[in-house]
Amino acid sequence: MSEQKVRYSNAELEEFRQLINEKIEKAKNDIKVLRSLLDNNDVSQTKIITFEDSASTYSKEANLQLIARLERFVRDLNNALIRIDNKTYGICRATGKLISKERLRAVPHATLSIEAKMNQDKRK
Numbered sequence: 001m002s003e004q005k006v007r008y009s010n011a012e013l014e015e016f017r018q019l020i021n022e023k024i025e026k027a028k029n030d031i032k033v034l035r036s037l038l039d040n041n042d043v044s045q046t047k048i049i050t051f052e053d054s055a056s057t058y059s060k061e062a063n064l065q066l067i068a069r070l071e072r073f074v075r076d077l078n079n080a081l082i083r084i085d086n087k088t089y090g091i092c093r094a095t096g097k098l099i100s101k102e103r104l105r106a107v108p109h110a111t112l113s114i115e116a117k118m119n120q121d122k123r124k
Helices: 012-041 051-085 101-105 114-123
Strands: none
Touching: 012 051, 012 101
């Protein structure tokens, strides 16, 4: 009878740590680029409002939303690093079973297995 794994090995956790750190670095760079775009567009001149200004305002709002989303992503990834340090990374918070490596590679900050996530979505 095979024993079911209760957590990922230290080597596996280090593999995930590397993946997460790469994603954090990329997200932080994306945030920096978006912020520089916002700074470059902040020209405080008095002018007549045109359709172009409306498009610019929309673009600015979209960039602000994207920045906020990326900041939440970085926060979630940092929380995943804490779970790696605690050796609880990859354990589904609903079932207590291991989340598949495939899911963690796709969504490295996941705290629910696919099955638990689907059950949660059904209840909404």
